[in-house]
Amino acid sequence: MSAATATLPERRGRLLGAVISTDHKSIARGLLVVALLMFLGGGVMALLMRSELAQPGLQVVSTGTYNALFTMHGSTMIYAVVIPLALALGVYLVPLQVGAAQIAGPRVALIGFWLFVLGALTMEAGWLTNGGPGRATWIGVAPLSEFQRTPNSGQDLWILGVGVLSLGQWLLSLCVLFTALRKRAPRMTLLRMAPFTWSMVGTTLMGVFAFPVLVVLMGLLWYDRRNCCLFDGPQGPLNYQHLFWFYGHPVVYVMFFPFVGAVAEVFSAFCRRRLFGYEFFVGATILTFAGLSMSVWGHHMFTTGRVDDRYFALTSHMIIAAAGVEYFDIALTAWRGKIRFTTAFLFAVTFMLQFLVGGLSGVWVASPPLDFQAHNSYIVIAHFHYTLFAGSLFGAFAAIYYWFPKWTGAMLREGLGKLQLVLMIIGTNITFGLMFAVGEEGMPRRIANYLPSDGWGTLNLLETIGSGVIGLGIVVFLINLVVSLRRRVPAGPDPWGGPSLEWATTSPPPEHNFDALPPIRTYAPLFDLARDEVKAGRRRPEEAPA
Amino acid sequence: MTRGWRVIAGWGAWLCVLAAIQLIFGPTPIELALLAGAGAGMVLLGLLTFAGEGRRTRPRPEGEDPVALPQTSAASVCLAVGITIFVVGWELGTWMAALGAGIVALGAGGLIREWRAQQRP
Numbered sequence: 001m002s003a004a005t006a007t008l009p010e011r012r013g014r015l016l017g018a019v020i021s022t023d024h025k026s027i028a029r030g031l032l033v034v035a036l037l038m039f040l041g042g043g044v045m046a047l048l049m050r051s052e053l054a055q056p057g058l059q060v061v062s063t064g065t066y067n068a069l070f071t072m073h074g075s076t077m078i079y080a081v082v083i084p085l086a087l088a089l090g091v092y093l094v095p096l097q098v099g100a101a102q103i104a105g106p107r108v109a110l111i112g113f114w115l116f117v118l119g120a121l122t123m124e125a126g127w128l129t130n131g132g133p134g135r136a137t138w139i140g141v142a143p144l145s146e147f148q149r150t151p152n153s154g155q156d157l158w159i160l161g162v163g164v165l166s167l168g169q170w171l172l173s174l175c176v177l178f179t180a181l182r183k184r185a186p187r188m189t190l191l192r193m194a195p196f197t198w199s200m201v202g203t204t205l206m207g208v209f210a211f212p213v214l215v216v217l218m219g220l221l222w223y224d225r226r227n228c229c230l231f232d233g234p235q236g237p238l239n240y241q242h243l244f245w246f247y248g249h250p251v252v253y254v255m256f257f258p259f260v261g262a263v264a265e266v267f268s269a270f271c272r273r274r275l276f277g278y279e280f281f282v283g284a285t286i287l288t289f290a291g292l293s294m295s296v297w298g299h300h301m302f303t304t305g306r307v308d309d310r311y312f313a314l315t316s317h318m319i320i321a322a323a324g325v326e327y328f329d330i331a332l333t334a335w336r337g338k339i340r341f342t343t344a345f346l347f348a349v350t351f352m353l354q355f356l357v358g359g360l361s362g363v364w365v366a367s368p369p370l371d372f373q374a375h376n377s378y379i380v381i382a383h384f385h386y387t388l389f390a391g392s393l394f395g396a397f398a399a400i401y402y403w404f405p406k407w408t409g410a411m412l413r414e415g416l417g418k419l420q421l422v423l424m425i426i427g428t429n430i431t432f433g434l435m436f437a438v439g440e441e442g443m444p445r446r447i448a449n450y451l452p453s454d455g456w457g458t459l460n461l462l463e464t465i466g467s468g469v470i471g472l473g474i475v476v477f478l479i480n481l482v483v484s485l486r487r488r489v490p491a492g493p494d495p496w497g498g499p500s501l502e503w504a505t506t507s508p509p510p511e512h513n514f515d516a517l518p519p520i521r522t523y524a525p526l527f528d529l530a531r532d533e534v535k536a537g538r539r540r541p542e543e544a545p546a
Numbered sequence: 547m548t549r550g551w552r553v554i555a556g557w558g559a560w561l562c563v564l565a566a567i568q569l570i571f572g573p574t575p576i577e578l579a580l581l582a583g584a585g586a587g588m589v590l591l592g593l594l595t596f597a598g599e600g601r602r603t604r605p606r607p608e609g610e611d612p613v614a615l616p617q618t619s620a621a622s623v624c625l626a627v628g629i630t631i632f633v634v635g636w637e638l639g640t641w642m643a644a645l646g647a648g649i650v651a652l653g654a655g656g657l658i659r660e661w662r663a664q665q666r667p
Contacts, residue, residue, distance in 0.1 A: 019620060020619055020623050021618055022617065022618060106656065107620075110626075111623075111625055111626045112626075115626045115630065116629065118626060118627065118630035120632055122620050156637045157634070157637060164629065164630050165635055180550070181550020182550050183594075184550075188612075190550070190553065192551065201553065205553075208587075208588065208591065222636065239591030242576045242577065242580065243576075263603045287560070288560070290557070291557060292564070294561055294564070294584060295564040295565075295568070298577065308571040310571055310576075311567070311570075311571040315564065418606065453605070511617070
């Protein structure tokens with residue numbers, strides 16, 4: 001019986017079943033839906049901010065509301081959109097890619113999911129309070145977040161919400177990590193795991209210690225607001241920053257690695273080639289890169305003058321080598337490949353190009369003498385939006401267009417997808433590219449107002465128009481979702497000819513994931529199967545992957 | 547298929563190496579404690595995982611998962627709701643924290659019951 005013809009009690013039963021289901025696919029779908037809703041909310045906040053900045057003076061919101069908007073926009077996008085998106089991909093795909101029937105600790109994963117949802121709602125509940133939501137930036141920086149400076153209960157709800165949702169994300173990370181390391185199918189050795197699964201191993205290794213640090217820090221901050229003195233004195237705010245950025249910098253890569261893994265899979269599938277330099281990708285980049293990313297947090301504190309800039313600049317620059325290998329591996333996968341220019345592939349290529357801008361501007365702000373110039377300016381905003389929006393979110397869309405058929409059994413429309421891509425490329429580069437220019441002109445971040453004589457008006461107006469174009473792109477994506485789910489084009493088990501195990505089962509997969517597993521001899525078992533079929537004469541030679 | 551402990555312990559050792567390099571630059575105690583602590587913690591977690599892998603004596607049947615699939619768990623949701631209410635109760639009042647603690651107890655009890663039911667043949 002389809003959803004449309006189900007009776008009310010049946011629909012209620014299904015809804016309750018989804019709420020308490022320990023099936024990793026159901027949990028991941030929940031994460032995706034919540035992240036999408038939060039993305040729309042965070043996007044509205046961004047558009048409000050851009051509307052305010054379109055002209056000099058205060059037109060749309062007050063300074064206080066603007067402070068709340070940039071705090072909640074950052075908090076929503078980071079804690080409730082990009083991290084959950086990354087975890088959702090891992091929760092759905094890692095058990096499938098390692099050939100497991102379920103995720104490790106399915107109940108723990110369900111607890112983690114609900115802690116995340118309820119924590120995110122608690123964080124956003126500040127909008128309903130008299131004093132408004134948290135407004136001490138997305139990092140809740142002390143002493144700004146202390147009771148004397150932000151006495152509103154919305155700030156308390158922000159702290160408690162971030163603590164609870166991070167606890168949930170930690171539990172989800174542990175489940176994904178132990179699925180990859182302990183639930184693999186027979187013959188699925190570590191070096192036969194798919195590149196995406198390895199990217200999730202790197203991601204969750206970072207999460208094991210990063211998330212608990214934030215949970216404890218939020219507890220300390222709440223205690224400090226009720227009592228006193230934990231973050232007072234000359235060392236107090238520095239200790240807060242050390243603890244926050246020890247969470248905050250690895251988390252930058254938690255929001256990057258899964259999408260690199262996804263892009264690697266997309267390149268492999270649409271170029272019909274195995275990932276180039278797989279062992280390097282795993283060892284030299286995923287594990288080395290993940291380790292380095294735990295040791296660079298001090299570069300957020302260069303201008304405090306209280307960290308050793310040399311060490312943190314050294315480790316930050318070492319990341320360039322690991323990232324470079326990653327880029328070459330993915331780019332060389334396309335070399336002599338039989339490329340199919342699908343929407344997923346085009347999003348993946350755009351991810352590579354746009355993230356490069358974010359990465360190269362990262363080299364700039366990882367160099368202390370240059371960072372001192374760029375600090376607190378719009379250059380920093382441009383840099384991290386090129387990494388998180390122009391990079392990670394484009395990678396997320398590549399993943400969505402690639403795996404949507406697996407999740408739902410229906411194909412997304414390619415034409416609408418390409419229209420969305422074009423709108424988003426134009427909007428993204430106008431909005432965030434010009435932020436480098438306005439930062440270069442000296443515009444500081446976190447201001448609601450500026451003078452006409454500052455000369456930033458034209459650039460800001462163009463950025464606002466660009467953000468509107470991004471919004472249009474998102475509307476096209478929503479239309480694509482609705483059209484594709486209502487007028488379904490059936491996907492079949494393997495519509496793309498993908499390399500890894502998830503394509504060996506039905507779309508969507510059954511509750512136990514697989515009825516039977518194909519032989520696992522390499523990290524691309526379905527490519528092996530295709531070559532065997534070519535050898536046996538059941539497929540044409542040109543269908544053989546390289 | 548196991549041996550995953552090597553990834554965790556090896557990665558922890560890599561963090562310890564990075565912490566050792568940090569020593570050359572004269573780090574503050576908090577800087578060293580964070581990185582070296584995370585490294586040591588990961589090595590310990592790797593060793594605990596190894597011990598857990600050692601306890602699994604029978605080989606897993608090919609193509610099967612040894613544990614029956616738990617399809618739903620109302621107790622898990624109950625526990626998550628309880629934890630959140632308990633924490634939000636710190637802000638909204640003791641009565642709410644107490645209510646949250648009660649729901650946590652209910653959820654934990656439910657989880658134990660579910661676990662026992664799953665162990666029965």
